[in-house]
Amino acid sequence: MNTTILTTNQLLPKHIGIAGNIGSGKTSLTEALGKHYDWQVEYEDTSTNPYLNDFYYDMQRWSFNLQIYFLNSRFQQIVKIQQGSQTVIQDRTIYEDAFIFAPNLHDMGLMTERDYKNYFSLFNIMMSTIRKPDLLIYIKASIPTLVAHIHNRGREYEGNMSLDYLKKLNQRYDQWIEKYNHSPVLVVNADELDFINKKEDFGIIVEQVNSHLNGLF
Secondary structure, X not given: OOOOOOOOHHHOOOEEEEEEOOOXXXXXXXXXXXXXHOOEXXXXXXXXXXXXXXXXXXXXXXXXXXXXXXXXXXXXXXXXXXXXXXXXXXXOOHHHHHXXXXXXXXXXXXXXXXXXXXXXXXXXXXXXXXXXXXXXXXEEOOHHHHHHHHHHHOOHHHHHOOHXXXXXXHHHHHHHHHHOOOOOEEEEEOOOOXXXXXXXXXXXXXXXXHXXXXXXX
């Protein structure tokens, strides 16, 4: 544990959320920060998600199923975080499911009005039972950066993703982060900081995280 930041277990943050578009580097940053601070990591469920591959081949058919699965998975993670005693860093937040991905699918005609209302009703009930993150780290990235990251990791199902889909998501992320006020926010510019490959760039992010945590506690 980095003892230069927080000196007692009573002052430890409980929940750090990592937000960002597909290919922004969320998982890489989550993993790196978890290792650096000795925080427990909760990853986004992509490897065992039974709907993800089908969704990218037929978004309209599987959009509701996929979003409900992610909503359930992330809610369970938050309950686990709040019941535990360790500091946890979470790969993607529950807010992104509700305010970016689900409404984007609805607006694109890929999720029906009935399914969207059902989804959002469930989200609101969940949010009434949980606490907000202590810190949100948002990774901002342009389309070229997102595409480069997606290409480099080579997930087969992501090969069917359109640039228009990524652009719409990026627009929603920009709008969402401007209005987000549930917790302090640290914005990381992935176009300027190659935290995946450059230790010095990751070090800059660590300094920023330290500053935010010292301000919180």
